[in-house]
Amino acid sequence: MYLRTLQTAAMHKATLTKYIPLKASDIKALIPAQVVFLLTFHDLEAMRSSRGYVASTTTYFLNKGVNSRESLSSCMDSIVEKVIRGCLNELNTRVMQHSLPVTISSELQKLLVASCHRIARARDIAGKYLNRMITSLPSLMCDEPLVCAILEVLTLLRRACEGEYTDEVCLILHLRWVPPQCFQYNPAHHFTSARSNLTIELTDSYATRNEILVLLHKNANHWLTLGISRAPIEVRRTLQVRSAVYLKRLLIPLFRNI
Amino acid sequence: MNRRPDFYNVYLLEILALFADKGIAIQTAATSNATDTEMKNLMAELCSLLLPIDALLDHTDFHPGHNPSSLLTTRFRNMWFICVLFNFTPSPQRASCMTDWHIGALSRIAEKTPPIVLEEAYDFITTDLEFNPVLREDYLEKVCCIAP
Numbered sequence: 151m152y153l154r155t156l157q158t159a160a161m162h163k164a165t166l167t168k169y170i171p172l173k174a175s176d177i178k179a180l181i182p183a184q185v186v187f188l189l190t191f192h193d194l195e196a197m198r199s200s201r202g203y204v205a206s207t208t209t210y211f212l213n214k215g216v217n218s219r220e221s222l223s224s225c226m227d228s229i230v231e232k233v234i235r236g237c238l239n240e241l242n243t244r245v246m247q248h249s250l251p252v253t254i255s256s257e258l259q260k261l262l263v264a265s266c267h268r269i270a271r272a273r274d275i276a277g278k279y280l281n282r283m284i285t286s287l288p289s290l291m292c293d294e295p296l297v298c299a300i301l302e303v304l305t306l307l308r309r310a311c312e313g314e315y316t317d318e319v320c321l322i323l324h325l326r327w328v329p330p331q332c333f334q335y336n337p338a339h340h341f342t343s344a345r346s347n348l349t350i351e352l353t354d355s356y357a358t359r360n361e362i363l364v365l366l367h368k369n370a371n372h373w374l375t376l377g378i379s380r381a382p383i384e385v386r387r388t389l390q391v392r393s394a395v396y397l398k399r400l401l402i403p404l405f406r407n408i
Numbered sequence: 409m410n411r412r413p414d415f416y417n418v419y420l421l422e423i424l425a426l427f428a429d430k431g432i433a434i435q436t437a438a439t440s441n442a443t444d445t446e447m448k449n450l451m452a453e454l455c456s457l458l459l460p461i462d463a464l465l466d467h468t469d470f471h472p473g474h475n476p477s478s479l480l481t482t483r484f485r486n487m488w489f490i491c492v493l494f495n496f497t498p499s500p501q502r503a504s505c506m507t508d509w510h511i512g513a514l515s516r517i518a519e520k521t522p523p524i525v526l527e528e529a530y531d532f533i534t535t536d537l538e539f540n541p542v543l544r545e546d547y548l549e550k551v552c553c554i555a556p
Contacts, residue, residue, distance in 0.1 A: 159548040162492075165499055182548040183537040190488045190524070193497035197518040209523035215532040216525060222533070269527075 162189060170228040176221040184222055192229045199237035202251025205260035207233060207279060211272040223271075230275055238286050245287060258283065258290065259299045259348060266303065266362050268339070268353040277365065284373045291377025292384040295346070298392055300370050302343040306350055307363040310341055314356040416470045417480070423461055424483035428542050430454045431490035435547035448505070451494065455505040458496075461487075462513035465520040476522035478529075485524040486542045493543065 159182035166185055167174050169192055177185070195207050207230060210216060217223060244250050261283075264276035284290050291297060342349040352359055377385040434450045442450075465472065472480060490496075495503045496514060506514075529536060537543075 157548070158493075158550055161501070162548075165501075168500065181538065182545070183540060183543050184533070186489055186492050186543055187537055189492045189497075189499075190485075193492060193499070194488055194518055194521065194524070196498070197515050198521075201515060201519055203519055206523055209527075210525045212527035213525050213529055213532050215529070215534075219533060 159185065162186060165189060169232060170225060173225045173228050176225050179221045180225070188222070188225055188229060191226065192233065195233045196236055199233055200240045202253040203257055204237060204279065204283070205257045205264065208261070208264040208272045208276045211275050212269055217271050230279070234279055234282050238282065241287060245289065254290070255293045255296055258296050259346070262299055262303055263348050263350055265366065266307065266350045266352060268351055273362070281369055285376065288376035288380040291373055292381045294388045294391070297385070297388045299346045299348060300373070301392060302346040302348065303350060304363070304366060304370060306341040306343055307359065307366060310338070310352050311356060311359050311363055313338060410467070413467070413469055416464060416467065417472070420461070420464055420472060421480060421483060423457065423464070424487050427454070427457050427461070428483065428486040428490060430457065431493070431542055432544065434494070435544040439544070439546045439550055451503060452505045454494070455496065455503070455510050458510050458513045458517065462516050465517060473520055473522040478526060481522055481524060481526055484521050485536070486540070488521070488524060489540065489542055
């Protein structure tokens, strides 16, 4: 057997080209350090997602420097696509064996929160990942905390969009005394749900908030339809439990007061 | 160590720094005509550092991913860069020193690794990638032999 000689950097470039062959022309323009970074991104996220830790993929897209490089950014998109495909293959096998990782529910909730992020690229990647996961594995909608989190995020988004027409009050810790009127007309960016124990961080733009709400509302309808057709009793039970909580905590005290 | 959880973070930082130093030393040795046996020994020593990192991260009361400092993020990032550079991660030419134990340890380390890119990092591409001291240019340009 003969051995082929190759520069270490060229060998890493060849490996990366093997992973994402469609981006071969972009890879040629990358410097060795960027190739090592992309391989790290691929290997680390592939390992994490195969063990049920899917939410960390979006964190790479929060940095302005990473998002501003065209060739790097397009390669990262292709790597995310490959990681999602690998993760779905792995999870599909594990669904058959009824051995889905226990972390998957909390990780999907993190993806749901990231799909409302103020940074557009992180938001898009998280939304795409979540949509692919749930449409490929509709049985994930049998998970009560995930369904509740989706409904809670929809409620929070609606409240955030209504902020356009109300005097938003954002409670900020001030170190010195400020007149009460200063608290008014401050846009609120953080919205918290104590029931699902999550906080979403939104952009200033009400147009973008509305876009996020419309997209999530459309996706949530689709996911619930898929979930109901797959496991009608489980999903209906989850929705009924949530409706009962809503009725008990909000409506009954309201009628009592009337 | 189990009785001193307040030292988890310090120990992790030191062991990650040792990993990076060892990685740089291997790159220096490779470019200064070290023999194959010497290189194999150095690589085996680097691989064996994965086991104490895994053992430390295995503590159920230790979560380095929750609010990590920028120093910890940098050290984890450097550790992963070195792992990729020497083919410790799953790749077509995986390093021969990576036994099943090491592969399992690396997967468990991946689970507890905090995000390696920080949102607030200014000029990440230039500062943290192009001028990163753990990626030596002379090593990356070195010619190596691989199976066809």
